[in-house]
Amino acid sequence: MTILEVKNLNLGFQCEDIFRQALFDVSFSLEKGEILSIVGESGCGKTMSAMSILQLLPKTARITKGEIIFNGENLLTKTNKDMQHIRGSKIALIPQDPMTSLNPLYTVGDQLLEIIKIHQGLSGDAAYQKAIEAFDMVQIPAAKSRLKNYPHEFSGGMKQRAIIAMALACQAEILIADEPTTALDVTIQAQIMTLLNEIKNNNKTSILLITHDLALVSENADKIAVMYAGRIVETANNKEFFTNPKHPYTNALLKSIPSNREKKLETIKGQPPTLSQQIDGCKFNPRCEYCMDICKKEIPNLKTIENEHKYACFLD
Ligand SMILES: Nc1ncnc2c1ncn2[C@@H]1O[C@H](COP(=O)(O)OP(=O)(O)O)[C@@H](O)[C@H]1O
Ligand SMILES: [Mg+2]
Structure with a gap:
């Protein structure tokens, strides 16, 4: 199709x-x-x-x-x-430079949760569980602690995974x-x-x-x-x-x-x-x-x- x-x-x-x-x-x-x-x-x-x-x-x-x-x-x-x-x-964009789509001022988790809230209508614990699932799906290890990190604490490859997790979260x-x-x-x-x-x-x-x-x-x-x-x-x-x-x-x-x-x-x-x-x-x-x-x-x-x-x- x-x-x-x-x-x-x-x-x-x-x-x-x-x-x-x-x-x-x-x-x-x-x-x-x-x-x-x-x-x-x-x-x-x-x-x-x-x-x-x-x-x-x-x-x-x-x-x-x-x-x-x-x-x-x-x-x-x-x-x-x-x-x-x-x-x-x-339609989601995965750019060459992941920093162009991540906001340096917010934790990666907050940015992912925001997307889950908007696109899946979830909040609180349900949204948090989805965020962990999304990180697991893109193989970011130690999801719970990683969600608390700011973009600059991620390597290039991990930033790109986080962007992909966000694209997945908005389905x-x-x-x-x-x-x-x-x-x-x-x-x-x-x-x-x-x-x-x-x-x-x-x-x-x-x-x-x-x-x-x-x-x-x-x-x-x-x-x-x-x-x-x-x-x-x-x-x-x-x-x-x-x-x-x-x-x-x-x-x-x-x-x-x-x-x-x-x-x-x-x-x-x-x-x-x-x-x-x-x-x-x-x-x-x-x-x-x-x-x-x-x-x-x-x-x-x-x-x-x-x-x-x-x-x-x-x-x-
Ligand atoms: N903002 C712009 N103003 C003028 N020309 C541009 C601009 N952005 C891209 N171009 C020109 O458009 C053409 C296609 O660019 P682009 O799609 O970025 O190429 P690619 O991604 O294949 O490297 C190139 O000749 C480029 O110089
Ligand atoms: Mg190009």
Whole structure:
């Protein structure tokens, strides 16, 4: 069952007197109980795509076209108040830096209890029991004493677990995790991913996992969408993606996965374009080793090959 569908999303920024488009017809869908990963180099539009869903966009950003259908309703027609409710209870954000969602002035327990009160209508001992359950669920040990701690007394990994506990406490149907483990070391990263997988399996929660780490994607995502310069250039299920990648950019990304995670990442030659850089045709053409004449003139559409596997390239 499709729970979220982003359709032809276009977004841009008002930069003084000029409007620069940053997302071009971005479309993807998220099924119930599935992990969809959006991957691509820094600046390709992953965060703006995610924040459009939550409508937590910078002041200068404007969505100029598209629909975001959640449970049959277009979120782009909702009021701020509706969106506040949806963010608090249906779609939760797990940010890269957990401190952006934790208040340093209150104990983690108080913040969790507040959410339980609002979303589950519980107070007193019943709420407290739920808070302990939530901490147990995300494997924060010694829940009772941990609830009394302030955010700064938690390590990075524990803060991220606390945020996930809060998302669970509000019984969110979708978790949007924007580079949730980038700031964590590799062991903790794996633990957080295991936890997200458990939540997916046990609660049928859908997860939008944004990352630039393809090794993490191969182990965790059911479906992958690759973005380049504001466009989705390839999308496929995990098996298809890693066994039959089609887009030259996907192939370049796959080649840059280090076999040993400690090794320095090999990067793709050249840089992705900035918003102000004008490139005719396919925006990957200056970096593409297969570039043909047509690639410098026309923008390739996404074509479907099989099993929802789509890619935007003139090559067969
Ligand atoms: N507040 C902003 N004002 C102008 N441009 C922005 C702003 N935030 C992001 N951008 C631009 O939008 C594009 C997409 O950014 P973003 O979605 O954050 O990329 P990603 O998350 O993939 O690194 C980038 O070119 C970025 O420079
Ligand atoms: Mg980002």
